[in-house]
Amino acid sequence: MDITINGSRYDLEVDARTTLLDALREHLDLTGTKKGCDHGQCGACTVQLGERRVLSCLTLLASVREPVTTIEGLSPDDGVLHPVQQAFIDQDAFQCGYCTPGQVMAAVGCLEEGHADSDDEIREYMSGNLCRCAAYPRIVAAVRQARDAAMRDSD
Ligand code: FES
Ligand code: FES
Numbered sequence: 001m002d003i004t005i006n007g008s009r010y011d012l013e014v015d016a017r018t019t020l021l022d023a024l025r026e027h028l029d030l031t032g033t034k035k036g037c038d039h040g041q042c043g044a045c046t047v048q049l050g051e052r053r054v055l056s057c058l059t060l061l062a063s064v065r066e067p068v069t070t071i072e073g074l075s076p077d078d079g080v081l082h083p084v085q086q087a088f089i090d091q092d093a094f095q096c097g098y099c100t101p102g103q104v105m106a107a108v109g110c111l112e113e114g115h116a117d118s119d120d121e122i123r124e125y126m127s128g129n130l131c132r133c134a135a136y137p138r139i140v141a142a143v144r145q146a147r148d149a150a151m152r153d154s155d
Contacts (some may be wrong), residue, residue: 003064005030006073007043012061020064021045021056032071032101036130043129046102046109047071053109055128071101074108084108084146093142095133103129107143 001012005028012018012027021038024030025048036044038057045056051065074082081089084107095098106129110116115125122143123136131139 001061002066003061006065006069007067014061016060016062018061019057020047020054020059020061020068023061024068024070029085030070030072031070032155033105034098034101036099036102041130042099042102042103043106044099046105047151048105048109048127051112053106069105071105082108083149084111084142087142087145087149088139091142091145093138094131094135099129099131099133103131103139107139107146110143111147111150116143119144122147 002013003010003012010028012023014023021033021035024033025035033047033056033084034044036042037058040055040058040135043055046053047056048069049059049064075085084104088094088104103126106126109126110122113125116122119140122140126139126143
């Protein structure tokens with residue numbers, strides 16, 4: 001199966017039942033994307049598929065037709081972090097960090113979808129991403145910071 005991930009093309013020979021999450025973690029060593037529940041309940045496995053955020057544990061590799069972006073491919077190669085990554089650091093929006101890659105990818109999607117106008121809206125559109133450490137207030141603050149930075153950049 002041909003697939004483009006973070007700008008690189010891969011040809012994978014895997015079982016037809018392989019999920020995108022297992023392809024990333026088990027076959028491509030892209031372990032930044034986390035497996036939490038493996039049942040679509042926690043958001044830890046969130047990646048971008050084309051312009052959309054998806055749960056990679058519920059996405060069959062064989063169904064993937066668009067380029068995939070994972071947490072490893074979010075920032076450019078020059079070492080500068082994506083604004084959402086930087087906001088999570090600035091706002092100290094994690095504790096153990098296990099949910100963080102999924103939170104960051106979901107936040108990127110939330111912002112690109114235009115669903116970050118208020119804290120309530122951020123909470124609603126980030127509600128599919130659970131955090132066992134309950135870092136939710138700081139995660140909302142990080143999304144807010146990234147939103148405000150994007151608005152300043154567009155002025
Ligand atoms: Fe995919 Fe939990 S691992 S939603
Ligand atoms: Fe620990 Fe979210 S930071 S689960």
